[in-house]
Amino acid sequence: MALSIEDLKLAILEKATKSPKPQLYIKDFYECDVDSKPRVVKNAANDLVKEGKLMFWSSGSTTMYALKSRIKNEEGAEGVN
Amino acid sequence: MAKHETPLLDQLESGPWPSFVTDMKHQAETKPEVWDILGQLELSYTDRISHWKHGGIVGVFGYGGGIVGRYSDLPKRFPGVEHFHTVRVAQPSSKYYSTKHLRALMDLWEKYGSGMTNFHGSTGDIILLGTRTENLEPLFWDMTHDLNQDLGGSGSNLRTPANCIGQSRCEWSCYDTEECCYFLTMKYQDEIHRPAFPYKFKFKFSGCANDCVAAIARSDIAVIGTWRDNIRIDQAAVKEYIAGNYPANGGAHSGRDWGKFDIQKEVIGLCPTECMWMEGGQLKIDDKECTRCMHCINVMPRALRPGVDTGATICVGAKAPILDGAQFATLIVPFMKVSKDNDFEELVNFIETVWDWWMEVGKNRERVGETMQRVGLPTFIKVMGIEPIPQHVKEPRSNPYVFWQDEEVPGGFERDVVEFRKKHAA
Ligand code: HEM
Ligand code: HEM
Ligand code: SF4
Ligand code: SF4
Numbered sequence: 001m002a003l004s005i006e007d008l009k010l011a012i013l014e015k016a017t018k019s020p021k022p023q024l025y026i027k028d029f030y031e032c033d034v035d036s037k038p039r040v041v042k043n044a045a046n047d048l049v050k051e052g053k054l055m056f057w058s059s060g061s062t063t064m065y066a067l068k069s070r071i072k073n074e075e076g077a078e079g080v081n
Numbered sequence: 082m083a084k085h086e087t088p089l090l091d092q093l094e095s096g097p098w099p100s101f102v103t104d105m106k107h108q109a110e111t112k113p114e115v116w117d118i119l120g121q122l123e124l125s126y127t128d129r130i131s132h133w134k135h136g137g138i139v140g141v142f143g144y145g146g147g148i149v150g151r152y153s154d155l156p157k158r159f160p161g162v163e164h165f166h167t168v169r170v171a172q173p174s175s176k177y178y179s180t181k182h183l184r185a186l187m188d189l190w191e192k193y194g195s196g197m198t199n200f201h202g203s204t205g206d207i208i209l210l211g212t213r214t215e216n217l218e219p220l221f222w223d224m225t226h227d228l229n230q231d232l233g234g235s236g237s238n239l240r241t242p243a244n245c246i247g248q249s250r251c252e253w254s255c256y257d258t259e260e261c262c263y264f265l266t267m268k269y270q271d272e273i274h275r276p277a278f279p280y281k282f283k284f285k286f287s288g289c290a291n292d293c294v295a296a297i298a299r300s301d302i303a304v305i306g307t308w309r310d311n312i313r314i315d316q317a318a319v320k321e322y323i324a325g326n327y328p329a330n331g332g333a334h335s336g337r338d339w340g341k342f343d344i345q346k347e348v349i350g351l352c353p354t355e356c357m358w359m360e361g362g363q364l365k366i367d368d369k370e371c372t373r374c375m376h377c378i379n380v381m382p383r384a385l386r387p388g389v390d391t392g393a394t395i396c397v398g399a400k401a402p403i404l405d406g407a408q409f410a411t412l413i414v415p416f417m418k419v420s421k422d423n424d425f426e427e428l429v430n431f432i433e434t435v436w437d438w439w440m441e442v443g444k445n446r447e448r449v450g451e452t453m454q455r456v457g458l459p460t461f462i463k464v465m466g467i468e469p470i471p472q473h474v475k476e477p478r479s480n481p482y483v484f485w486q487d488e489e490v491p492g493g494f495e496r497d498v499v500e501f502r503k504k505h506a507a
Contacts, residue, residue: 025445026237027279038440039277046275049145056236056276059136060149060167062446063236063276071138 002035008044013067016054022070023057029065084113085120089127105197112196114161114211121159132159139166139214141221145275147232148217168194168209168220169233171266171273172201174259175246185228193220203299204283205243206233237280239272244286245293253378254288255306255391256419262286264425265432277436279443284432289387290375296396296410301449302432303396303410304419308388311368312377318384319344319364329380348377392418395431397461398450408450411458413465415472431465438464 003011011032016024029041036044045065048054055071057064087102094100102119109115121132137150149167156163170186186207190196195211202208212220224230233241242265245251247258265284266273272282285296288306296303321327322342328335329342344364349357356370357377364384366377373394378385395417396410417427435449443452453461462469487493 025279026276027443027445030441037437039437042277042440046145046271049275050143055138056140056145057136057138058140058146058148058150058236058276060151060235062280063145063238 002037002040003033005040005044005047008033008036008041009048012041012045012048013053016065016067016070022066023064024066025062025064084109084116085123087119087123090119090123108196114195115197117153117159117161118165118195118211121153121155121162124155133165139217141217141232143274144232146235146238146273149235162211164213165195165211166214166217168212168217169202169204169235169241170207170209170224171231171233171241172206172243174244174262175249176201177249182228186224186230189220189223189228193223204233204240205285205294206241232274234273234281237276237278238274238282239269239277240281240283241273242266242284242286243294245288247286247288251288252382253291253306253375253387255308255387256288256393257421258286258288258304258306260421261304261419261425261428264421265429268429278440280446280448282436282439282449290373291379296399298399298407298409299401300399300410301397302435303399304393304428305396306387306391307373307394307416308391309416310388310390312366312371312388313386314364314366315384315386316363319381320362322381322384327381327383331382348380351376392416393428395428397435398448398453400448400450408454410450411453412472413462413467415470434465 002008012029015029015032016022019028026038026042026045029045030036030038032041045054049056049065053068054065055068057066057071083106090102093102105115105119109119125132132154134152134154135150137152139150140146140148147169149169151165151167153159153162153165187196187198190198190209193212193216194209197210199208199210221232224232242262244258244262245254247254247256249259271277283300284302284304285294285300286304287294287296290305290307292303292305296305318327322329323344325342329339329347344359349359352371353374353376354370354372356367358365373387378387393416394412395414397413399408399410401407414431417431419425419428439449439452442456443449447455458473459469462473
């Protein structure tokens with residue numbers, strides 16, 4: 001059975017806290033609950049951004065998610081297009 | 082006075098064509114930060130490497146797209162481009178503007194940005210090139226509140242949908258491209274403004290196979306107008322073209338004398354499916370062979386018109402060459418009715434089936450066309466619930482293997498091992 005939205009959000013936050021790299025693709029969150037449809041996971045992750053817990057990190061062509069406390073400055077990175 | 086020496090860039094002004102270098106020097110007279118773009122670019126030409134840093138967390142509140150963050154990696158040397166973010170502004174359907182609106186938009190950009198623009202970017206949006214992080218929120222506020230104009234898509238979002246001018250000006254448009262583009266833009270606001278996918282996703286709408294928005298080359302889902310009845314022929318007008326009384330192509334090639342109009346050479350001989358011929362002074366078309374390429378209609382618009390039972394062809398999977406090679410979209414549905422009357426129901430179902438599948442199966446940074454290539458067309462059309470048709474076949478098979486699905490074989494692939502072993506020792 002799929003997790004409730006609240007539990008799904010907790011699982012997403014936990015993954016964003018423990019992942020070796022701070023930036024995660026939306027697909028990395030799918031495994032937080034294999035029973036939730038990808039669009040449900042996407043909506044939960046975007047909700048967490050609205051709540052100020054996660055933030056978007058965009059290269060321009062791809063958008064990733066990160067825990068706010070794990071990204072220090074606003075600056076870009078090299079090597080990602 | 083030039084702030085930086087730019088001998089390499091200056092060479093780009095010497096040819097016969099207009100030069101962006103000249104334009105930027107002109108702009109630098111009122112926006113001095115533009116000198117730093119030229120300086121940094123000159124340095125990149127010498128160093129043979131870019132000095133832009135890609136990406137970041139810039140954006141406006143509530144949106145996860147529309148701003149593309151760019152920073153200089155030499156901010157001390159080129160302070161004018163320390164921040165140089167791009168703003169994607171959603172264009173209206175068919176790009177109709179009043180000059181008043183454009184002036185207001187440019188005034189805003191003079192106030193908050195470099196004043197440099199790109200009308201329009203490859204995705205279709207207006208591109209405002211170069212501003213600082215602290216200007217983003219005030220620019221967004223003024224643009225949405227005073228000009229009623231929104232940001233477009235970027236990153237892993239649905240990108241700003243785009244359409245040809247369609248029925249607003251073009252008699253060939255087989256469906257209302259503007260209505261379709263507008264309807265889907267409003268329906269998928271969340272997907273446009275917030276990331277939704279493993280990578281970017283685009284759809285574009287052309288009213289006929291002339292494909293004036295190049296949907297087939299640029300969009301993950303291309304909706305291209307077509308018809309399934311017959312080309313309408315006015316035989317009297319055909320005669321006028323043959324007699325030279327009507328100019329071919331609506332006079333579009335009149336800059337030069339091409340000689341007398343030759344229907345055999347210019348129309349019948351160029352029909353890609355060879356389905357046209359003259360018989361007893363009449364132009365004949367074997368419509369079941371016609372691929373609706375638009376060529377004959379383009380040449381003789383007063384004599385030939387698309388049919389009246391109109392809709393669209395749906396092609397999937399075009400992309401630019403970034404990860405793999407460039408590719409055109411592949412035909413998936415030869416004909417679909419596209420109409421506001423049922424809120425584009427069939428098209429919406431199609432789009433959402435593609436999304437559900439691609440979000441699950443697509444890899445990070447993989448366009449849907451690449452996912453299709455990876456799994457193969459037979460698998461993709463099965464996912465879409467579509468029966469294979471001859472038009473899906475690109476070329477005769479070169480692989481001698483025939484793969485059967487379990488359900489296609491009487492009794493399936495299950496076997497009773499105990500029964501089998503009675504006759505065949507292990
Ligand atoms: C009545 C029994 C068999 C029939 C009718 C049969 C028939 C065939 C045929 C028609 C081919 C394709 C040849 C080609 O591509 O030109 C083939 C290939 C092959 N067969 Fe059999 N086969 C039989 C038994 C076996 C057995 C018992 C083995 C192994 C123990 C075997 C191993 C192979 C292998 C390895 C190939 C591939 C050869 C290659 O790579 O070109 N076959 N067989
Ligand atoms: C995990 C184990 C294996 C994998 C992943 C594997 C994979 C493959 C693949 C991908 C092909 C090419 C198929 C094609 O051309 O469409 C192939 C061909 C073949 N494999 Fe294997 N294989 C495995 C084990 C074996 C074993 C154990 C044998 C023999 C005892 C074997 C015998 C062959 C032969 C004879 C061919 C050539 C068939 C032909 O082209 O006619 N394979 N295998
Ligand atoms: S794509 Fe076809 S319908 Fe649309 S503007 Fe071009 S010619 Fe007209
Ligand atoms: S539309 Fe194209 S394929 Fe059809 S008859 Fe005209 S030239 Fe031939």
